[in-house]
Amino acid sequence: MGGWELVAHYMIPVPLVLCVMVSLPLPRFLSKTVLKTVDAFLGLQIFGLSLVKFMIAFSLLLFAGTLRDSSKVLDDLSGVSPNVEMGMKAKKWRAERNFWMSSLVLAMWLMLYVVHKLRKRVFELENKNAKEN
Numbered sequence: 447m448g449g450w451e452l453v454a455h456y457m458i459p460v461p462l463v464l465c466v467m468v469s470l471p472l473p474r475f476l477s478k479t480v481l482k483t484v485d486a487f488l489g490l491q492i493f494g495l496s497l498v499k500f501m502i503a504f505s506l507l508l509f510a511g512t513l514r515d516s517s518k519v520l521d522d523l524s525g526v527s528p529n530v531e532m533g534m535k536a537k538k539w540r541a542e543r544n545f546w547m548s549s550l551v552l553a554m555w556l557m558l559y560v561v562h563k564l565r566k567r568v569f570e571l572e573n574k575n576a577k578e579n
Contacts (some may be wrong), residue, residue, distance in 0.1 A: 450544060450547065453508070453547055453548070453551060454547065457501070457505070457551045457555075458547075458550060458551055458554060461501075461551075461554040461555050461557070461558040462554060464484050464487070464488070464558055464562075465554070465557060465558045465561050465562075467480050467483075467484060468480065468481065468484055468558075468561055468562050468565045469561055469565065474572070474576075477569060478569070481565065481566060481569055484562060485562075485566070488558075488562065498555065498558065498559050498562070499559075501555045502552070502555045502556060505548065505551045505552040505555050506552060508548045508552070509545075509548040509549055509551075509552045511548075512541065512544045512545040512547075512548040512549075513545060515541045515544065515545075516538075516541040516542055516544070516545040519534075519537055519538040519541050
């Protein structure tokens, strides 16, 4: 399994599924269970960081690398054979695909982090409000 295959199969679906789980309008008892489950998953420690912070940092490094790779692909195709031209275009298209995949991964992990924090805060405020009434 290659590096970008791992990104496509794990780094994109995981934050998508977790973000959908957190943002679903569920009854309070289900919402509490979902938040605890997602909190436990995102709280896993990797190199002293929580999973979500590690994945954001990793995604940021991935994004920076693809930004560098996509910017150094040559656009000057004058005077080259058609085979070389297609090879250069393939490298450029691959670099652009990787750039968009890495930007999507970074955006999804950031979105999960923010939505999860906001949903936890809303749940705490709802519980506080329910206790006061």
